[in-house]
Amino acid sequence: MSTASESADWWATAITRMAPGVVELRGIPVQELIGSVDFVSMIWLMVRGELPGECQAALLEAALVASVDHGPQAPSIAIARMTATCGVGLNNAMASGVNALGDAHGGAGQQCVEVLTEIVSSTDAGTDLTAAVAHVTSRHRYVPGFGHRFHPVDPRRDPLLTLVDRAVDDGVVTGRYLRAARAVETFLNEGRSRPVPMNIDGATAVIYAELGFAPELARGLFVLSRTVGILAHAWEETTQGMRNKGPIPRSILPTFRGESRRLPG
Amino acid sequence: MSTASESADWWATAITRMAPGVVELRGIPVQELIGSVDFVSMIWLMVRGELPGECQAALLEAALVASVDHGPQAPSIAIARMTATCGVGLNNAMASGVNALGDAHGGAGQQCVEVLTEIVSSTDAGTDLTAAVAHVTSRHRYVPGFGHRFHPVDPRRDPLLTLVDRAVDDGVVTGRYLRAARAVETFLNEGRSRPVPMNIDGATAVIYAELGFAPELARGLFVLSRTVGILAHAWEETTQGMRNKGPIPRSILPTFRGESRRLPG
Amino acid sequence: MSTASESADWWATAITRMAPGVVELRGIPVQELIGSVDFVSMIWLMVRGELPGECQAALLEAALVASVDHGPQAPSIAIARMTATCGVGLNNAMASGVNALGDAHGGAGQQCVEVLTEIVSSTDAGTDLTAAVAHVTSRHRYVPGFGHRFHPVDPRRDPLLTLVDRAVDDGVVTGRYLRAARAVETFLNEGRSRPVPMNIDGATAVIYAELGFAPELARGLFVLSRTVGILAHAWEETTQGMRNKGPIPRSILPTFRGESRRLPG
């Protein structure tokens, strides 16, 4: 093989084909997509390689809408806002927000898809659902996708699950991961006074798993959705014009070895 | 004011309201948005503070669909793919891709909105359109949003402008920025053998300007759109399992002071 | 030219030469550097292409030591600490800290070198120093490198300037940028009740300029120095084991449109 083709092959991709005057995405000329395909279907096309059905796209759309933001107390949002005050581009502020969506902040959806997949595999192999749930959840101190330190009930749970229920009724998805997730919820709440309900990560994990996305893509799609909130917050912060925003007001100075002090204005 | 409210106010936002069991985005409970509002309208709501009309959302949607990807030769995509092979999370790979969308890579749309806005302000103040175009473009060696080093004609230009034309006919937008952009194109091509047509950044800048987005948001929305391509490429790279992917095949070693050498396999 | 050498040339560099069993940095085999050259001289070699004299290295060392940290109220440090709690690698936390060192946070040194360079060029061309200072500073609302919103006197100023004075006496540097900086300080403080003394960015800018570093490298070297503090803080945060650290304690919830509220524990 020549070095030219070797170099080109090193960067070969099944996603994009470029030639002068030509941009094809997953084999479809871009001009056929613009104005014809909605943004959510475009997302699906890019990561999966083919266009979704309308009902599949609707379910993905609900998951993407539900996850856009959870306020500036979330590290990713606070970080994007702070970075936006430091004299960098809006893209740099967004990048640092996205960079914080790691295993402990943006990874619960991915982990929950893994948990649900393991339960479904186990029941497919003949294990009883309750036993599979007990076995799989026993390995987690906190089962990802369940419980919330702030919301007693996550307001995003019910509307998402209602849509999945409807998609099951319509034969769009099988409902196997939904069943597994509900069984986990029941199991975790048995005999508890304080409930541990399914949270946004759990409810969207159900959708991603039902739609056949790989666990890592549950993270990737959550990141994409949260990028909307990150953009909105970075932009709001930018319009306020503060420079070098620290985490707390300047009048409160964090101090060394616990001697808190309040500075004069 | 107490320190508690001072600290809370430091992070106050008009975007999100949180309370136990409550998530409101721009004043709308999240459960009313899930399943009712499409993702593009959600993006608009988050950055603008109110829901768009259907035709406005459709125009934004076209711009977002058109910009998702331009192949792995773009630094942002290559960077995301390389980072994905280095043993970090998918979000980290996405962050580094986004971080590269600076003034020279992702900023042409923002700069083009600024150019178009200046031309429109100038004509509003009574200057003749051609004179305004000549004056504003004279300050740029390369007018952002026009010309492409790779595509003689950008295949994304025509379908986008067709949609803007239709939106003008329907009274959705005024068409003032479209007119300005076409005047720039005419001006740049006068007496040229090699055309300098409007490119993707120019065509989407027209849409963002017509829809009333601030120039910086033209960057922000482009970043959001390109994040889709970044995710798709980072994920494709991940599935291929390479580790520590460098920019060129290992058989070709970049060398010092021009002594190229080919290594034994 | 063959494509092989074209590809290799695309990544050619004067910094590193690699061959099997060979690593040369700026033309020196790495094994001759290890154990012989101190880290600061290594930094100089890498960015400048040659080894520094001992007194030059000592001056750079002082600047690097002085800038390592300014506490967690600085956005870069707070961001690194928050990111470290999100389930990503220590390198990712460091990256987000570094990413915040933009024009408004880490750029004052670079801007101050530019100001000092302009003053020195102006006096070289025959302008009187006071006139040059008045002219150049008149273009800045806040002259970069002077004044501090927190420290009435920056404790890092005096020891750094003392070292520069000594280097001038020893003929290591010319002292032209030091003179310009002192003239700016005098000019800014004339007739003021509240002093606007040179700060850390100003004092290190004097050093970088005296040593002949390009203005952008003043930023780059500051970033390198602050990376030490970023690492120390990210690591301290990691050892404390918090997850998803937000900017303020969870008991204080930032709220929407100014209605601050305190949550029950």
Add this chain to the structure above:
Amino acid sequence: MSTASESADWWATAITRMAPGVVELRGIPVQELIGSVDFVSMIWLMVRGELPGECQAALLEAALVASVDHGPQAPSIAIARMTATCGVGLNNAMASGVNALGDAHGGAGQQCVEVLTEIVSSTDAGTDLTAAVAHVTSRHRYVPGFGHRFHPVDPRRDPLLTLVDRAVDDGVVTGRYLRAARAVETFLNEGRSRPVPMNIDGATAVIYAELGFAPELARGLFVLSRTVGILAHAWEETTQGMRNKGPIPRSILPTFRGESRRLPG
């Protein structure tokens, strides 16, 4: 506790104390450090909390000098160079380079410290060294810190180990991790035609372990060292003035499904 002190405590640190006119790092006023303490000792002070002995600092210095760069074929360096051409700050280019130093690119040192620590713990508990090595390495397909796909012998190995040997002789360190590392090397090479010698990550891991750094800090210190190379390369790229540098020359276009093509110049 009042909210003021609660907020301040949320950001309390043992690293930095700030008050107007005061900056203390690990309890030492910064003005006592500037000009007195070398940069490597400052790094040690910041991450460990106390100043090192001179011989300890010298060993750390050698490790930091040895790791600064391995050329632009390394993803971190290529990424920093590409980002530097995209119209962002030098700090943003550095950040994206650092962000790539993940488990597979910058993590081998950390993993090697873990391997060596496990072997030493095992021998401390009475296991024979060879048995401990066989047991611990059996869990790794590739033992981190050993072997190199490019260098048959890593030129940084010998000078680093020589310094450790000397430090053992001088009683600066115990030599237990060095012994473990040499035993791993012997074990891996037994009966092999192609040697698997200790590489830079292994040799620096020995130093970090001997000096008592936690495994994660082996990553952190490597990142700090490599930031020097990242800065030098990002700056070299900046001075060359290219815009939007892709991974391969523009004349070679990566294509879709293997149809390589060469564009007209």
